[in-house]
Amino acid sequence: MPRPRAVLIWSALAAAVAVPLVVAGMSPLLQWRQPVYIAAGFAGIVALALLLVQTLLAGGYLPGLPVRPGRLVHRGVGVALLLAVVLHVGGLWLTSPPDVVDALTFTSPTPFSAWGVIAMWGVFAAAALALMRGRMRVRTWRLGHSAVVAVVVVTSVIHAVLIEGTMGTVSKLVLCGLALAALVRVLIDLRVWRLLVRRRA
Incomplete structure (x- = not known):
C-alpha cells in the first residue's frame, strides 16, 4: 500500500479514537464527579474505540498489519477490550451499586443500560470463544465468533x-x-453468510 494512503488510514483511525476522548475530557459534566466515575466513563469510551480497532484488525485493513501478524495484535487488543469493559462496569459499581444491579437484572429505567449489559456479556462470550478456538471446528467457531x-x-x-x-x-x-461500517465490511469480505448456508446444507 502506498505510504500516503497508509498514513491517511492510520491518521483517520487515530483521530476517530482520540477526538471522543479529548471531547469527553473537556466536558463540563465531569465537574464534581468522583475520580472512579470519571475513570469508568473513559473506560467505556476506550472500549468502544477498541471495538473499531478489533474489527479493522480482523479484516486485515490496517497498513503494516495484514491478517496473520495482525492476529497477535488482535488478541492483545481483545484482552485490552475485556479489561476496559471490566473497569467500566466495576467503576460504575463502586460509585452506584444499585444502578448496576438494576442494569444487570434489566430493571433499570434508563433504556441504554440493557444494551450495555448485552454488550458486556457479548464481550465475555467472545473471549470465551477465543479460548475455545482450538477445541471447535473452524467453521463453527468462525460462525459463532462472528455472530x-x-x-x-x-x-x-x-x-x-x-x-x-x-x-x-x-x-x-x-x-x-x-464501528458499524467496519463490521459490515468485515462480514462481507469474510463471507460469513456462506458459513451459515453450508451449515444449514
Whole structure:
C-alpha cells in the first residue's frame, strides 16, 4: 500500500479514537464527579474505540498489519477490550451499586443500560470463544465468533448513542458509524453468510 494512503488510514483511525476522548475530557459534566466515575466513563469510551480497532484488525485493513501478524495484535487488543469493559462496569459499581444491579437484572429505567449489559456479556462470550478456538471446528467457531462480535458492536453502538454523557454528539456518532461500517465490511469480505448456508446444507 502506498505510504500516503497508509498514513491517511492510520491518521483517520487515530483521530476517530482520540477526538471522543479529548471531547469527553473537556466536558463540563465531569465537574464534581468522583475520580472512579470519571475513570469508568473513559473506560467505556476506550472500549468502544477498541471495538473499531478489533474489527479493522480482523479484516486485515490496517497498513503494516495484514491478517496473520495482525492476529497477535488482535488478541492483545481483545484482552485490552475485556479489561476496559471490566473497569467500566466495576467503576460504575463502586460509585452506584444499585444502578448496576438494576442494569444487570434489566430493571433499570434508563433504556441504554440493557444494551450495555448485552454488550458486556457479548464481550465475555467472545473471549470465551477465543479460548475455545482450538477445541471447535473452524467453521463453527468462525460462525459463532462472528455472530457474537456482531451483537457486541451493534449493542455497544446503541448503548453509546442513547447515553447523553461526556462524549460529543458528532465525535460519538462518527466513532459509532465507523464501528458499524467496519463490521459490515468485515462480514462481507469474510463471507460469513456462506458459513451459515453450508451449515444449514
